[in-house]
Amino acid sequence: MAIWRSGVFGGLLAGAIWSTLWYTLVCVALIVGSGSSINLEIAPALITGMVIGLLNVINKPNNVKIYFIVGILFTLFLLIVCSFGQPFGSQFPITHWHTIISTFIVSALIFSSIFLTVGSLSTGLQTRYFAEAFYTRLIWGLGLIFLILIVTIPFYVMIMTSFKNQRSLLKNPLDLSIDFSAGPGKLLNSYIELFVKYDFLTLLLNSAFVSIVTVVITLLFSIPGAYAVAKLRFPAREWLSSSVLLIYLIPAIILVIPLYSVFSQLGLRNTLFGLCIVYPATTIPVALYMLRGYFAGLPSELDDAGLMDGLTRWQIIVKISIPLAIPAIASVALYVFMIAWNEFLFAFMFLDDIKIFTLSRGIVSLDSTEVPRQHLMAASVVATVPVLLIFLWFEKFLVSGLTSGSVKG
Amino acid sequence: MEAGKPKNLEGILARREKKLAFLLLSPTFLLVVGIVLFPLFANFWISFKPISLADLRPPTILVKERIKGKLEQPGENIRIEYRYRNSSMKYVLADVVFDDELPKSIEVLDISQNCSVEELSDAKIFRCVLGNIAPKGRGKITLNVLSDVPLKKENFSLTELQTDFKTTNVLTSFDFTVANYLKVFSASEFTEVLKITIYYTFFGTAGALILGLFAAQIMQKAFPGRSFVRGILLFPYVAPVIAVAFSWVILFDPFSGPVNAMLIELGISEKSINFFGKRITSFSIFGLEINFPVALSMVILFEIWRYFPLSFLFILARMQSIPSDLYEAAEMDGATPFQQFWFLSIPHIIGILAVLFLLRFIWTFNKFDDIFLLTGGNAGTRTLTVNVYEQAFAISNLGAGAAVAVIIFMFLLIFSIVFIKFTPRDEG
Numbered sequence: 133m134a135i136w137r138s139g140v141f142g143g144l145l146a147g148a149i150w151s152t153l154w155y156t157l158v159c160v161a162l163i164v165g166s167g168s169s170i171n172l173e174i175a176p177a178l179i180t181g182m183v184i185g186l187l188n189v190i191n192k193p194n195n196v197k198i199y200f201i202v203g204i205l206f207t208l209f210l211l212i213v214c215s216f217g218q219p220f221g222s223q224f225p226i227t228h229w230h231t232i233i234s235t236f237i238v239s240a241l242i243f244s245s246i247f248l249t250v251g252s253l254s255t256g257l258q259t260r261y262f263a264e265a266f267y268t269r270l271i272w273g274l275g276l277i278f279l280i281l282i283v284t285i286p287f288y289v290m291i292m293t294s295f296k297n298q299r300s301l302l303k304n305p306l307d308l309s310i311d312f313s314a315g316p317g318k319l320l321n322s323y324i325e326l327f328v329k330y331d332f333l334t335l336l337l338n339s340a341f342v343s344i345v346t347v348v349i350t351l352l353f354s355i356p357g358a359y360a361v362a363k364l365r366f367p368a369r370e371w372l373s374s375s376v377l378l379i380y381l382i383p384a385i386i387l388v389i390p391l392y393s394v395f396s397q398l399g400l401r402n403t404l405f406g407l408c409i410v411y412p413a414t415t416i417p418v419a420l421y422m423l424r425g426y427f428a429g430l431p432s433e434l435d436d437a438g439l440m441d442g443l444t445r446w447q448i449i450v451k452i453s454i455p456l457a458i459p460a461i462a463s464v465a466l467y468v469f470m471i472a473w474n475e476f477l478f479a480f481m482f483l484d485d486i487k488i489f490t491l492s493r494g495i496v497s498l499d500s501t502e503v504p505r506q507h508l509m510a511a512s513v514v515a516t517v518p519v520l521l522i523f524l525w526f527e528k529f530l531v532s533g534l535t536s537g538s539v540k541g
Numbered sequence: 542m543e544a545g546k547p548k549n550l551e552g553i554l555a556r557r558e559k560k561l562a563f564l565l566l567s568p569t570f571l572l573v574v575g576i577v578l579f580p581l582f583a584n585f586w587i588s589f590k591p592i593s594l595a596d597l598r599p600p601t602i603l604v605k606e607r608i609k610g611k612l613e614q615p616g617e618n619i620r621i622e623y624r625y626r627n628s629s630m631k632y633v634l635a636d637v638v639f640d641d642e643l644p645k646s647i648e649v650l651d652i653s654q655n656c657s658v659e660e661l662s663d664a665k666i667f668r669c670v671l672g673n674i675a676p677k678g679r680g681k682i683t684l685n686v687l688s689d690v691p692l693k694k695e696n697f698s699l700t701e702l703q704t705d706f707k708t709t710n711v712l713t714s715f716d717f718t719v720a721n722y723l724k725v726f727s728a729s730e731f732t733e734v735l736k737i738t739i740y741y742t743f744f745g746t747a748g749a750l751i752l753g754l755f756a757a758q759i760m761q762k763a764f765p766g767r768s769f770v771r772g773i774l775l776f777p778y779v780a781p782v783i784a785v786a787f788s789w790v791i792l793f794d795p796f797s798g799p800v801n802a803m804l805i806e807l808g809i810s811e812k813s814i815n816f817f818g819k820r821i822t823s824f825s826i827f828g829l830e831i832n833f834p835v836a837l838s839m840v841i842l843f844e845i846w847r848y849f850p851l852s853f854l855f856i857l858a859r860m861q862s863i864p865s866d867l868y869e870a871a872e873m874d875g876a877t878p879f880q881q882f883w884f885l886s887i888p889h890i891i892g893i894l895a896v897l898f899l900l901r902f903i904w905t906f907n908k909f910d911d912i913f914l915l916t917g918g919n920a921g922t923r924t925l926t927v928n929v930y931e932q933a934f935a936i937s938n939l940g941a942g943a944a945v946a947v948i949i950f951m952f953l954l955i956f957s958i959v960f961i962k963f964t965p966r967d968e969g
Contacts, residue, residue, distance in 0.1 A: 356565035383907030390583035413576030512784035
């Protein structure tokens with residue numbers, strides 16, 4: 133018998149999974165938010181979830197709105213009854229507002245997830261199509277939550293740790309709440325120290341300087357190059373455009389020993405100027421490859437028309453091709469900025485002088501036993517925020533930049 | 542006559558176009574040759590040289606000047622002492638000469654035989670020809686002078702000491718050795734390093750690809766807030782590696798990390814686990830002894846976490862370009878969701894999956910930052926790239942580091958050939 137196609141089984145399964153998941157997550161959130169401990173008792177939530185799952189399979193609503201409200205309240209009631217009035221253990225009495233809100237949230241999440249997952253499932257044996265559609269919905273929901281959680285948790289921990297002090301971190305590593313009563317001076321203590329004691333403003337400016345110079349040089353070199361490869365006829369053109377791809381498969385770690393040796397002897401090693409030479413060399417091939425694709429897509433009749441009207445090739449590039457390629461140039465610029473801002477290896481190898489550290493280099497130097505780790509996390513936040521802000525602001529450009537050029541990591 | 546003209550004109554235009562193309566490409570070409578291709582060649586060169594990190598500071602002569610005597614009193618005997626030393630432990634300095642500028646007013650009393658004094662209009666130039674100085678060699682030159690006007694110390698240090706010498710630059714000299722390769726290959730951990738590299742590369746690539754495929758499947762369905770969630774999913778890739786690596790380290794810290802505390806709190810683990818520091822944990826399932834590499838798996842998980850967004854973006858872009866009427870037709874024919882995925886989506890994205898796998902494989906193989914920041918290559922996570930750093934900069938043997946880099950390059954060459962051979966032309 134195909135039990136997996138039975139509607140009742142589906143309802144019970146969805147109920148069991150969603151109730152366990154949401155109950156555990158809300159428990160974890162309570163532990164993290166309040167700093168107190170909880171004995172994880174899943175049974176009451178599990179029973180509640182399975183009952184709700186079964187009810188959703190049997191009962192199909194006429195009025196979804198009312199059904200939702202009634203359903204959530206019923207889930208709430210069931211959860212409280214099954215747990216004998218203590219949905220989150222004796223640590224959290226039901227009269228406490230923490231508990232009330234958490235219980236309500238967990239009920240709402242359990243009910244709506246089950247309701248959406250069960251969907252059209254009915255009591256009898258389902259056809260293969262509807263059974264699979266049900267499992268797809270279940271996996272979809274679980275997968276979405278899983279992805280969001282794994283991506284956001286490290287960032288969440290990073291931000292929360294940066295607001296803590298040494299004592300509270302050691303006392304309870306699980307307490308990831310923000311204590312607003314401490315006042316902004318205490319909360320932002322790590323940031324203040326970074327900028328006062330470790331001179332992070334200079335580091336920020338150094339990073340910005342190197343990144344912007346890298347972007348400018350990359351564009352100045354790669355735009356004419358990409359135009360030539362895309363539009364002009366010359367021998368070895370095909371060969372050139374495919375060898376560009378191969379060049380960016382060469383990793384920095386192979387280049388670092390020779391560059392370190394030569395730059396040491398030339399006196400270029402411990403300088404920002406040295407970085408401003410090396411970074412463009414690693415980004416230009418990518419940029420050229422990305423822009424070449426875009427220029428090749430522009431109709432060459434435009435260039436011909438320009439030539440007929442007496443423009444030189446150089447004027448065509450400046451007056452016709454570049455204005456048309458602004459979106460592509462923007463995405464290349466953002467992508468190159470991101471690479472330069474995040475670059476670690478060369479900055480780490482080249483820079484010794486604290487005055488010219490970039491952010492990456494500065495953060496590594498903070499990674500020692502003498503520097504408290506909330507400083508390290510605050511520094512990470514300082515390095516991450518600009519690049520994430522730029523990313524969110526220009527997401528559309530950057531995503532197209534990422535897809536057109538960056539199989540590179 | 543008339544017929545020949547256009548052809549000729551075309552030739553001129555074509556030549557001009559060619560010239561312009563080379564002109565436009567030349568800056569890029571020069572920079573890439575200088576910073577990428579030249580180092581690639583230099584790496585081979587260095588890998589055959591007995592060169593350590595300390596050898597990079599070129600050998601030089603160090604001269605110290607000391608002045609004794611009562612400078613303020615005219616007519617007193619002043620004694621100038623120059624102590625010199627060859628800074629190198631290995632290399633001879635040849636044809637060493639040094640110059641010093643002395644105040645005009647002094648009179649030189651005695652002078653050693655290889656030195657001389659030259660009169661200029663406003664100063665005296667004291668010059669010594671020291672000849673060859675052996676490695677670690679040192680010596681002293683003294684000079685007695687008399688002055689008829691009061692002097693100060695500053696009068697003697699108006700200009701820097703000038704030195705001139707010839708020496709061997711280790712980088713450009715012609716002594717070669719294969720000792721670096723012998724050392725790298727005979728090292729007991731070399732096969733271990735190779736094994737770890739392949740393990741890390743394969744599972745890191747495959748994991749990121751599978752998670753990316755999964756994420757693309759999920760994000761293909763329209764729901765409120767989809768573009769926002771898509772932005773969030775790209776965070777691990779966009780954020781600086783240093784920031785995310787350290788937040789992982791702190792997240793999994795054995796003493797005060799939230800994950801360990803949570804595992805103990807929920808009763809899953811009895812004592813805290815040193816995720817990034819423990820090489821192997823053994824446990825038995827059904828009497829089968831299993832050695833699970835903890836740190837290596839964590840590093841692979843980080844790799845998957847950080848790079849799945851890229852695969853996700855590519856796969857999603859490819860899936861959204863599949864015409865939706867194909868799915869509608871499949872729906873009409875009664876294809877179930879899994880059948881639609883297996884028989885419709887997969888054949889469409891298999892090409893991009895193959896390309897992504899190869900490219901990501903190469904890049905994961907090349908990855909250095911992530912492992913270096915997470916574990917420093919300890920606890921069984923030393924890959925070839927980390928070994929380059931270890932040899933060249935931790936043990937200070939640049940030659941051996943370069944030899945490992947050459948091995949990496951050889952692997953890359955093989956991968957690239959495979960890549961070019963198997964990439965469908967339309968997928969690039």
